[in-house]
Amino acid sequence: MTEHDGATDGRADANRELDAGRSDARERDEADPLSDYRDQFDLPDAYYMDGNSLGPISDAAEASLQRAVDQWREQGIRGWTEADPPWFWYGERLGEELAPLVGADPAEVVVGNSTTINIHTLIGTFLDAVERRDGPTADRGVLVNDLDFPTDHYAIRAQLRQRGLDPDEHLHLVESRDGRTIETDDIVAAMDDEDVGIVFMPSVLYRSGQLFDVERITEAAHDRGILAGFDLAHSVGVVPHALSDVGVDFAVWCGYKYLNAGPGAVAGLYVNERHFETTPALAGWWGHDKETQFEMNLEFTPAADAGAWQAGTIPVFSAAPLFGALETVNDAGIDAIREKSIGLTGYLIDLVDEHLTDRGVTIGTPRDPDRRGGHVALEHPEAMRISEALRDREIVVDFRPPNVIRVAPVPLYTGYEDVHAVVETLAEIIDEKRYERYDPAGDVT
Ligand SMILES: Cc1ncc(COP(=O)(O)O)c(C=O)c1O
Structure with a gap:
């Protein structure tokens, strides 16, 4: 066996471990009191991790917008005083x-x-x-x-x-x-x-x-x-x-x-x-x-x-x-949202520590939950091209120069299994150097 084979075996073991972690994520989702809120949102992609830039539409937001449109149609100028x-x-x-x-x-x-x-x-x-x-x-x-x-x-x-x-x-x-x-x-x-x-x-x-x-x-x-x-x-x-x-x-x-x-x-x-x-x-x-x-x-x-x-x-x-x-x-309550947010960002940080550190990813966000908001900054020299590769796998994150991938697991519509999928996909993109298919301007080459 060559040294190279050993490294490949090591990686395969690591990937198996990562794969095995999915059931733990699923259990966390099952215990999550906010998990049902996800059904109230229309997510444009399978994994929407960019709600810190633009939150997605919910049934309730669409309904209140539609109500205002109907009032405009039915009441015209009277809507200023008579709409509800x-x-x-x-x-x-x-x-x-x-x-x-x-x-x-x-x-x-x-x-x-x-x-x-x-x-x-x-x-x-x-x-x-x-x-x-x-x-x-x-x-x-x-x-x-x-x-x-x-x-x-x-x-x-x-x-x-x-x-x-x-x-x-x-x-x-x-x-x-x-x-x-x-x-x-x-x-x-x-x-x-x-x-x-x-x-x-x-x-x-x-x-x-x-x-x-x-x-x-x-x-x-x-x-x-x-x-x-x-x-x-x-x-x-x-x-x-x-x-x-x-x-x-x-x-x-x-x-x-x-x-x-x-x-x-x-x-x-x-x-x-x-x-x-x-x-x-x-x-x-x-x-x-x-x-x-x-x-x-x-x-x-x-x-x-x-x-x-x-x-x-x-x-x-x-x-x-x-x-x-x-x-x-x-309705969900800001305290419950914050509690889940800390859970999701903490879980993401733990998975990155475990599986992505040796793939060149660094955490740029404070680890103390009291010093952490709702998103996590993952740093990598190829952050821009990795973000593009993630988007093509239906995982929407955003890139902030020079080297940050922002991942926002927003509690109302994100679960632990989603976070797990992001980490798994990141590992794959990095291992297979899939980001090399993208040019520095962000287009697929
Ligand atoms: C911290 C912060 N302040 C202000 C803004 C921009 O505000 P607006 O363009 O809505 O005026 C943003 C937009 O992302 C922001 O992140």
Whole structure:
């Protein structure tokens, strides 16, 4: 027997072991209290592991969208006041439904705009608020980190520039030590820079999936007179929050990821009630006091709650699916969702450790469940081409440069056996070098 035969035998043993693990996955699925929710979703592919980018359609989301379409057909303009609920109040009603998911009072949450626009309006609002509080020489730098999703920085830089503040001087970056995660101690230490007036961090990093300590960051900020805001795009719907209890000043999030409200769905925002008197930076008639909005006064009277941060007319068809989608999430319960999410991501990490480490795959996500959001980052030098090969096997993941495959086993429609199948397929693709069939632009060659 040659050395090569020995290696092949070893691999065959490993594959047999991996294959044998499927029954364990099946048992986990049988014990899963959320397993039935999968039937309520239409998954476009056999294994949909990309719900942290775009959640799939559910029966309930489709029905609530269809209801709005029917109301448009049957009621026309009367739908603004006579639809159930009236379109006019969609932002507020959806805010009420969302409030328990983020741990806030219903008045503190509203739905409107996109996440990027909500970052613009809230950062702008609080830059102005700090200036009003501390005077014209107020320290108004914004603390972010160098692993953020880019739109956050684009928006904050623009808001700084509009106030005559040079972003190169006033946008402060906490640097990652390892290129994957940000240390809370480093965030807190960076707050000692006198210029910092606002800290704006993600709840979960979009690439590595690291979950931030929202409470500690907020407390440290407040101890120094700094306001604390968060981008919750990668946590709302999969990780519970307690924004009001913690005293977070403001937050934003997307409706199309774990909330499953559809492509381009309307976004959500939270403003702590102690800021309700603050003037929104991007004022618009949809943020006007609803009781007098149609008096058409040229002077802006903001709503007395988070509703003031809406700007223009709610996009009804980009909001309607959220009603149904939230019914499903709230019915399952965010605590049960989080528990299963930790189970699925932990199982994925264990399988990767066991079967893919010697195939060159590294885990880029914190192993401590308290520091992990809903997805796992798998790192491999061929991540891009492997992602393509997975897609051709009906496993949808996404690639984030330079070397990350993001795998999101979303609890409402993913089981342990699905996770097992992903790992098994990855092993096969790597062993057989199937990714070599794809060129670096992502096409099959
Ligand atoms: C962390 C984060 N913030 C913001 C956005 C973008 O928000 P939008 O394009 O909906 O404005 C994304 C999109 O993926 C994101 O991941």
